[in-house]
Amino acid sequence: MAAINSPSLWWKAFPKPSDDGHKYDRGHALVLSGGAAQTGGARLAAQAALRVGAGLVTVMSPPSAVIVNASHLTAVMLRAVADADELAAVMDDQRITCAIAGPALGFSKTARAKVDALLRCRQKLVLDADALTMHAEASDAFFSKLGSHGLAVLTPHEGEFKRLFPDLDGPREARAAHAAKRSGAVVTLKGAETIVASPKGSIVRNEHATPWLATAGSGDVLAGVIGGLMAQGMEPFDAACAGVWLHGDAGRRCGPALISEDLDAGLRRSLAALFETPPT
Ligand SMILES: NC(=O)C1=CN([C@@H]2O[C@H](COP(=O)(O)OP(=O)(O)OC[C@H]3O[C@@H](n4cnc5c(N)ncnc54)[C@H](OP(=O)(O)O)[C@@H]3O)[C@@H](O)[C@H]2O)[C@@H](O)CC1
Numbered sequence: 001m002a003a004i005n006s007p008s009l010w011w012k013a014f015p016k017p018s019d020d021g022h023k024y025d026r027g028h029a030l031v032l033s034g035g036a037a038q039t040g041g042a043r044l045a046a047q048a049a050l051r052v053g054a055g056l057v058t059v060m061s062p063p064s065a066v067i068v069n070a071s072h073l074t075a076v077m078l079r080a081v082a083d084a085d086e087l088a089a090v091m092d093d094q095r096i097t098c099a100i101a102g103p104a105l106g107f108s109k110t111a112r113a114k115v116d117a118l119l120r121c122r123q124k125l126v127l128d129a130d131a132l133t134m135h136a137e138a139s140d141a142f143f144s145k146l147g148s149h150g151l152a153v154l155t156p157h158e159g160e161f162k163r164l165f166p167d168l169d170g171p172r173e174a175r176a177a178h179a180a181k182r183s184g185a186v187v188t189l190k191g192a193e194t195i196v197a198s199p200k201g202s203i204v205r206n207e208h209a210t211p212w213l214a215t216a217g218s219g220d221v222l223a224g225v226i227g228g229l230m231a232q233g234m235e236p237f238d239a240a241c242a243g244v245w246l247h248g249d250a251g252r253r254c255g256p257a258l259i260s261e262d263l264d265a266g267l268r269r270s271l272a273a274l275f276e277t278p279p280t
């Protein structure tokens with residue numbers, strides 16, 4: 001039986017900046033960018049990770065897309081990374097605490113190799129969108145890597161879920177629970193209601209959202225929120241529950257006609273309200 005998502009479930013574990021802390025104490029999140037014509041999804045995720053409190057966020061861009069990304073980024077940092085070996089070398093820095101891959105990443109050989117390199121690292125991961133779909137043909141090998149990794153959150157919408165778990169049908173809660181057990185990752189099955197399931201059997205249902213969130217890039221923002229929380233030390237299941245609730249709350253605060261860029265201001269208001277009146 002699923003618990004209903006609310007801040008009382010995860011507030012204790014929610015990252016709070018310490019009085020004498022510095023930015024590296026708040027974690028460093030990386031976000032993989034797609035090619036020059038596919039960069040928006042990564043930037044939406046990166047901005048969300050920074051907004052939710054990660055101390056540093058860097059977009060890892062193919063060299064061909066650096067100029068496009070550079071012309072749109074300010075507080076979020078940017079680094080060119082040509083291939084999986086270069087990415088693995090960056091990930092050797094243990095101050096990097098989370099990586100987010102999938103939003104508008106594409107399916108090139110290099111993009112696939114970069115995701116594979118992330119799966120071999122020890123840092124927490126959020127895998128969304130193309131980083132899920134690219135494993136549809138060889139899902140067992142993917143699940144085996146996820147199981148060994150042990151610190152990943154998957155954020156599929158129904159279409160992506162069906163590609164990875166084509167044999168699972170029935171109620172959404174049961175499907176998400178099965179998928180989490182099979183993959184060894186926390187599964188966040190997105191939709192009007194979002195289900196968060198852990199490999200150990202915890203399950204949370206989120207109703208705190210708005211249909212105005214059904215807009216291009218909104219899921220990319222969610223991936224960034226979850227990754228930004230994990231970058232600050234939150235465990236994958238707590239971060240997924242908190243991220244889904246905050247994303248829904250930000251959407252509600254934006255209200256009618258929201259587009260994904262607006263969620264940044266919505267998240268700021270949601271966080272201000274949470275810190276002003278913390279749940280008891
Ligand atoms: N600004 C940017 O840079 C943005 C970049 N983006 C990037 O674009 C890439 C493609 O992502 P995508 O999700 O649009 O396409 P795709 O993977 O083909 O899946 C869509 C198909 O799945 C199905 N479907 C079933 N249920 C569904 C559901 N609940 N929600 C959604 N779909 C559902 C449905 O098929 P149908 O059921 O109609 O047959 C539908 O046709 C990806 O990299 C993403 O990050 C976007 O985030 C936008 C902003």
Ligand SMILES: Nc1ncnc2c1ncn2[C@@H]1O[C@H](COP(=O)(O)OP(=O)(O)O)[C@@H](O)[C@H]1O
Pocket residue numbers: 129157190191192193194209210211212213214215216217218219220221222247
């Ligand atoms: N009808 C709805 N009511 C509430 N939330 C929704 C609704 N439709 C979609 N969402 C939320 O919006 C987000 C959409 O994510 P996704 O489908 O990945 O979009 P994109 O790929 O464009 O970023 C998810 O967090 C999902 O839960």
